[in-house]
Amino acid sequence: ADHGVRLVNSPRAIERTVDKSWASAVLARAGVPTPPTVICERYDGAMGAFERLGGDVVVKPLFGAMGNGIVRVEDRDVAHRVFRALELERTVYYLQRTIAPAGRRDLRVLVVGGEVAGAMERVTDSWRANVARGGRPRAVALGPAEAELALAAAAALEADVAGVDLLVAPDGEVVVLEVNGIPGWQGLQSICEQDLTAKVVSACEALVTA
Template sequence: MRIVVLGNEGSWYVADLQRAARERGHVCERIDYGALVAEASTARNTVLSGDEDLAAWDAVVIRTMPPGSLEQVVFRMDALHRLHESGVQVLNSPRAIECAVDKYLTTARLARDGLPVPATIACEGFDQAMAAFERLGGDVVVKPLFGAEGRGIVRVSDPDIAHRVFRTLERIGAVLYLQQFIRHPGWDLRLLLLDGRPLGAIRRSNPTDFRTNISREGHAEVHTPDDREVEYAIRAAESTQTRFAGVDLLYGPDGTLYVIEVNAVPGWRGFQKATGLDVAERVVSSIESSS
């Protein structure tokens, strides 16, 4: 098999996928989004990287969706859709990526499908954001609509700080995405799913930060999920159409289990260290089975 990874140069995850692919007898190469060239004519309708026609490859694994202009992001998604439609296996699918990278769309779909989510309000204006701040109890988590690894997430519980944060976000043309802060026991859960089944789970904690992301020095330990945790994670992956997903769950003070996020480009370095599971090998094996 020939596998392309859309990922950053020097990425540990790209290297791990290449290692796993090599061990299973496959070719695995990394490319940047900037290398993509799309052609559309009666003679040729495809996506290229250099002289390579990516439609001739067996699979494309998405390991990053870097920031860019609206046109750049739309073009990247168009190229992924074109590859998917031409029969190339894309992990995750373009539809899943479009949903999961958009925090509001993800939360709205989870709520639509009956999964408990923190009360959430998204808007564009300062006045609406200040009203939302009050409606959500004056203690909120403000997140970028697009983002990962906890970057850009802040907790705001002071009206004066809220005023400054919301004004700043309005001025730079950002969407103001506010979630009610859920008081929790100091840890959350990350379940990693592949092909509709959990590979395993970890419990993440951080004594100095409400963000438990491993990339932010959070601590991970192996966790055995119960039936409800597994059910919620599977349903969350189905809601977002993600085949390979990291689902974050959080318990509130009354025992309510919330689905916080679904990540369609999930990291597994901390998960692998805690569980001992070779995730890249599982991913490559899944690609084989679906070819």
């Protein structure tokens, strides 16, 4: 864009979505609900965050996709070992409170050009629902609140094309888990009658010629 070339997504959007800490800060500032999250740099801070978040957290690398490098920690002794190991790597600790898998729904929403292009529920017996990790795609009709939240998350991160992961808790609360600025849609396409690739291409053409 600095040289008069419209990119989809913009470098700014890519930077924001690939860095979980940056994305979390932007979403929080925009008022988009996410699981309670703590980002810190020291072992002591991570152990304190583990306790404050209820002793059941998901630890994620700042950069990563498809569920790689994600660990659920439910025990203080395990937390000690995991955080000490991360300390040796001089990494940043990114912890989110676990939303209990029992009764929750995991949704992936493909947002294209400010509209919902498609959505699926990811069904799994594990606490991780990524299709790359064995989650099974199932067609779903989004409620208005779910669609609105997915659009708000993509807009906050200035992403023209985004895969927005939503978690619906057993009590009905909906939160944004992650926003992927380089989304794949093979799993979604398998249960969607519309040609999603054609939708993405059409939206990109409209954006770059606007």
